[in-house]
Amino acid sequence: MFPRVSAIIPLRLLSPFPLCPGGSEAPAAAIVRLGAPHGTVRTKNEVHRYFGTNNVICNKKDEQSAPTRDISKETETQESVKENTKKDLLGIIKGMRVELSTAKVQTTRPPNRRQLKSIEATTGRLHKVPEDAPKKRTKSLSPELVAAAAAVADVLPFDKQMTKSELLRQLQQHEEVSKAQKDGERAKISVSNIISDMKIAKSSTARVSTRPVHQIQFDEGSNDYVGQKKTNDLKKSLRKNMLKGKRLNIFDLKAVTEEAPETETAPSLWDVEFAKQLAEVNEQPLQNGFEEMIQWTKEGKLWEFPINNEADQLGFLHMAAVEFLTARKSKD
Amino acid sequence: MAAVASGRCVGVRCRLCLMLTGQWTGLCGKAPSRFYSGSATLPKIEGANVTGIEEVVIPKKKTWDKVAVLQALASTVNRDSTAAPYAFQDDPYLIPTSSVESRSFLLAKKSGANAAKFIINSYPKYFQKDTAEPHIPCLMPEYFEPQIEGISEAALKERIKLKKVRASVDMFDQLLQAGTAVSLETSNSLLDLLCYYGDQEPSADNHFHQSEKSEELEEAIEENNEKSKKAGHQFGVTWRAKNNAERIFALMLEKNSHSYCTMIRGMVKHRALVQALNLYTELLNNRLHADVYTFNALIEATALSMNEKLEDKWNKILELLKEMAAQKVKPNLQTFNTILKCLRRFYSFGRLPALQTFREMKAIGIEPSLATYHYIIQLFYQHENPSKGSSLIIYDIMNELKGKKFSPKDPDDDMFFQSAMRVCSVLRDLELAYQVHGLLNTGDNWKFIGPDHRRNFYYSKFFSLLCLMEQIDVTLKWYKDLIPSVFLPRSQTLIDLLQALDVANRLEVIPQIWKDSKEYGHSFRNALKEEILMLMARDRHPPELQVAFADCAADIRSTYESQDARQTAPDWPANPLNYIAVLFLRGGRTQEA
Numbered sequence: 028m029f030p031r032v033s034a035i036i037p038l039r040l041l042s043p044f045p046l047c048p049g050g051s052e053a054p055a056a057a058i059v060r061l062g063a064p065h066g067t068v069r070t071k072n073e074v075h076r077y078f079g080t081n082n083v084i085c086n087k088k089d090e091q092s093a094p095t096r097d098i099s100k101e102t103e104t105q106e107s108v109k110e111n112t113k114k115d116l117l118g119i120i121k122g123m124r125v126e127l128s129t130a131k132v133q134t135t136r137p138p139n140r141r142q143l144k145s146i147e148a149t150t151g152r153l154h155k156v157p158e159d160a161p162k163k164r165t166k167s168l169s170p171e172l173v174a175a176a177a178a179v180a181d182v183l184p185f186d187k188q189m190t191k192s193e194l195l196r197q198l199q200q201h202e203e204v205s206k207a208q209k210d211g212e213r214a215k216i217s218v219s220n221i222i223s224d225m226k227i228a229k230s231s232t233a234r235v236s237t238r239p240v241h242q243i244q245f246d247e248g249s250n251d252y253v254g255q256k257k258t259n260d261l262k263k264s265l266r267k268n269m270l271k272g273k274r275l276n277i278f279d280l281k282a283v284t285e286e287a288p289e290t291e292t293a294p295s296l297w298d299v300e301f302a303k304q305l306a307e308v309n310e311q312p313l314q315n316g317f318e319e320m321i322q323w324t325k326e327g328k329l330w331e332f333p334i335n336n337e338a339d340q341l342g343f344l345h346m347a348a349v350e351f352l353t354a355r356k357s358k359d
Numbered sequence: 360m361a362a363v364a365s366g367r368c369v370g371v372r373c374r375l376c377l378m379l380t381g382q383w384t385g386l387c388g389k390a391p392s393r394f395y396s397g398s399a400t401l402p403k404i405e406g407a408n409v410t411g412i413e414e415v416v417i418p419k420k421k422t423w424d425k426v427a428v429l430q431a432l433a434s435t436v437n438r439d440s441t442a443a444p445y446a447f448q449d450d451p452y453l454i455p456t457s458s459v460e461s462r463s464f465l466l467a468k469k470s471g472a473n474a475a476k477f478i479i480n481s482y483p484k485y486f487q488k489d490t491a492e493p494h495i496p497c498l499m500p501e502y503f504e505p506q507i508e509g510i511s512e513a514a515l516k517e518r519i520k521l522k523k524v525r526a527s528v529d530m531f532d533q534l535l536q537a538g539t540a541v542s543l544e545t546s547n548s549l550l551d552l553l554c555y556y557g558d559q560e561p562s563a564d565n566h567f568h569q570s571e572k573s574e575e576l577e578e579a580i581e582e583n584n585e586k587s588k589k590a591g592h593q594f595g596v597t598w599r600a601k602n603n604a605e606r607i608f609a610l611m612l613e614k615n616s617h618s619y620c621t622m623i624r625g626m627v628k629h630r631a632l633v634q635a636l637n638l639y640t641e642l643l644n645n646r647l648h649a650d651v652y653t654f655n656a657l658i659e660a661t662a663l664s665m666n667e668k669l670e671d672k673w674n675k676i677l678e679l680l681k682e683m684a685a686q687k688v689k690p691n692l693q694t695f696n697t698i699l700k701c702l703r704r705f706y707s708f709g710r711l712p713a714l715q716t717f718r719e720m721k722a723i724g725i726e727p728s729l730a731t732y733h734y735i736i737q738l739f740y741q742h743e744n745p746s747k748g749s750s751l752i753i754y755d756i757m758n759e760l761k762g763k764k765f766s767p768k769d770p771d772d773d774m775f776f777q778s779a780m781r782v783c784s785v786l787r788d789l790e791l792a793y794q795v796h797g798l799l800n801t802g803d804n805w806k807f808i809g810p811d812h813r814r815n816f817y818y819s820k821f822f823s824l825l826c827l828m829e830q831i832d833v834t835l836k837w838y839k840d841l842i843p844s845v846f847l848p849r850s851q852t853l854i855d856l857l858q859a860l861d862v863a864n865r866l867e868v869i870p871q872i873w874k875d876s877k878e879y880g881h882s883f884r885n886a887l888k889e890e891i892l893m894l895m896a897r898d899r900h901p902p903e904l905q906v907a908f909a910d911c912a913a914d915i916r917s918t919y920e921s922q923d924a925r926q927t928a929p930d931w932p933a934n935p936l937n938y939i940a941v942l943f944l945r946g947g948r949t950q951e952a
């Protein structure tokens with residue numbers, strides 16, 4: 028049930044992303060849009076907005092890239108752009124609030140707050156780097172992204188420090204946004220899990236031994252979604268992993284498959300016992316009456332079917348011999 | 360009869376319909392061919408005469424296994440999901456209600472048969488009358504005492520065959536004192552006996568004890584311990600220095616590679632690792648060759664030795680393998696399985712070598728068995744902590760294994776399904792669990808589910824995963840299917856089921872679950888009862904349901920009361936009291952509240 032719910036959500040998430048490039052491409056997009064006149068940029072933003080509240084992320088990003096451009100380019104249109112961006116941002120914030128409140132999950136509020144802070148930062152102080160946010164954010168970026176941002180900043184013919192800081196900020200915001208979305212998703216999925224987790228915690232305290240299974244459930248009830256996405260991506264790549272790759276290269280196929288002349292030795296005790304152990308592996312209690320009859324037939328306790336009247340000639344003779352011998356003995 | 364039957368039979372197995380039709384043609388074919396030798400040629404002539412009709416081809420006479428008919432019939436019978444397993448007597452009193460009971464019932468049955476056999480064998484003279492016609496050898500008393508008296512090699516051989524450790528050692532000594540030389544072969548078999556059983560008598564109650572798997576310590580191989588019927592290895596059988604095995608080994612005039620090999624194997628089996636390795640160098644010094652089993656034992660010895668670093672151990676193992684290749688000894692499945700088993704102790708260091716070993720095995724063309732995959736799973740999923748980014752190798756493994764049927768090739772084959780299901784439950788992947796279950800149901804693979812406790816573990820995990828992840832209707836269907844015919848649930852399993860019901864808002868099934876719980880002996884499990892009560896009391900429900908809940912609550916209360924009567928401490932936990940009161944009120948039974 029829950030995996031299916033979670034399956035829908037990533038679809039909605041993924042759709043805006045093609046429209047707005049990923050974090051590492053943000054600088055490239057910024058470069059591209061640098062050349063475009065402002066008017067088209069603005070309309071594009073509005074168009075994005077009309078696509079629906081899902082594109083909240085993109086809109087926000089566009090708004091942030093707009094300020095970047097403003098920093099680096101004309102200053103006279105800055106004021107009007109700022110006003111527009113402010114208006115759009117407010118609209119976006121309202122939209123975001125509506126969207127997140129419909130989820131009715133508590134845990135999305137912190138990401139909301141985080142996003143609000145970042146938006147205020149960009150609108151409030153376009154030139155200065157906001158103080159509190161980056162302290163949180165600087166940790167979340169991977170070093171490669173930072174290095175990429177630095178490289179891009181070097182390439183751009185503008186104020187390197189400024190562009191670099193702006194780019195980094197955008198990347199971090201993007202990270203936060205995606206994380207917030209993920210958290211939101213995870214939180215949505217795990218609503219019932221939370222409830223059931225609470226029950227599990229109670230019952231596990233009632234019991235003497237806490238079972239590791241339930242502990243795991245409590246900790247990671249929400250990893251399903253993430254895990255599934257991962258597995259679908261990595262499954263294909265790992266499939267080759269197990270079979271292909273380096274081997275020990277000690278044995279040679281030719282040498283191993285050639286039939287060495289085997290000396291026929293009677294099976295030693297080791298072999299006999301090993302065979303007995305192997306037979307035990309497959310042992311299961313009998314499943315029905317026929318299997319019981321099979322067992323008895325194999326042991327010799329039951330006639331074989333179809334009944335063969337000429338059977339057991341040897342047995343008959345053996346019995347006769349035994350009787351003869353015992354009779355003889357008793358005579359002596 | 361058994362002897363004759365085995366002489367006649369060449370087992371040919373076919374599908375059901377083919378079997379039956381084939382059976383009839385086989386029968387018809389048999390009779391004419393026995394009595395009318397010429398009949399086989401008649402149809403051919405006919406066919407040749409008539410042009411335009413294709414030649415009649417007479418199928419080869421099929422010989423059927425003596426159990427063919429029965430097997431055909433057995434394959435038509437499917438599991439009845441409403442009944443207890445067949446192994447139990449079909450009496451209401453004798454059908455087990457919990458896994459503990461089921462185990463004890465089965466053991467009781469088996470031990471009864473064993474006790475009867477024991478008595479027959481202990482007092483054979485009372486059981487001589489043989490009315491069965493044809494003679495049934497296995498029901499007659501067996502003879503365990505050596506018949507041949509006197510000091511001779513034949514007597515020694517007999518004692519070895521009967522697995523009498525002490526007697527054969529004594530006989531050997533007597534022979535040597537008398538001056539007769541014992542042949543190499545006999546000496547070797549004496550060595551085998553001693554080495555396998557570690558200078559102990561094999562346990563007399565062979566049938567009674569389940570022989571443990573190889574993880575136990577075994578006593579050093581006393582030389583040629585008599586191959587008594589004791590196959591049960593006691594715990595802590597260690598190789599004592601200078602035991603009989605070593606003594607006789609030293610006394611032997613000529614030793615061939617078999618002697619060395621069996622000594623090494625015995626030493627490793629009984630955990631005299633250093634001596635085993637020393638003996639191996641001695642073997643090489645004498646320019647003898649070890650066989651593949653010896654190499655397997657040496658690999659195990661290297662891996663188990665205490666004081667070395669993991670890389671060193673691994674390098675030593677690689678060297679052993681290279682020597683094996685140099686001596687043109689072909690590795691077998693056990694070689695690779697032993698390596699993988701030992702790599703388990705290397706924890707995460709062992710992952711890469713394990714994969715390399717696996718690929719080597721496949722490259723040589725040795726087909727991995729279920730035990731191989733079990734060891735790999737154990738290695739990669741050792742700790743139940745998936746937050747570290749667990750390996751996804753289980754998916755590879757399941758892809759590899761899809762649709763394959765297995766036959767037992769390694770004594771550890773039956774551990775695979777248990778570990779696979781454990782991984783599924785840790786990873787919370789229901790689809791994978793279905794795959795594993797599908798593999799279990801392919802062909803004869805169900806036999807690899809292992810003994811009782813492993814089967815219970817497997818199904819408990821499977822069912823818990825179902826409760827977690829699957830839709831409630833499907834879960835309830837599985838519930839009806841699996842319980843009680845395949846496994847009997849523990850109270851934890853039922854709690855999982857209750858939570859699943861809660862999530863899916865199907866609380867009306869709870870009274871039914873309570874009834875089932877009573878049947879399975881969980882009436883006195885407080886956790887379960889609290890769970891049920893809490894679920895019932897939590898929300899308001901439509902009135903009919905309330906009545907049902909109130910009945911249920913009354914029932915539970917009565918169990919509390921009867922429990923109190925049994926024990927002296929009359930403590931009703933507070934919560935159930937609350938819940939019961941609330942439920943009664945809601946159900947309109949204010950009096951009882």
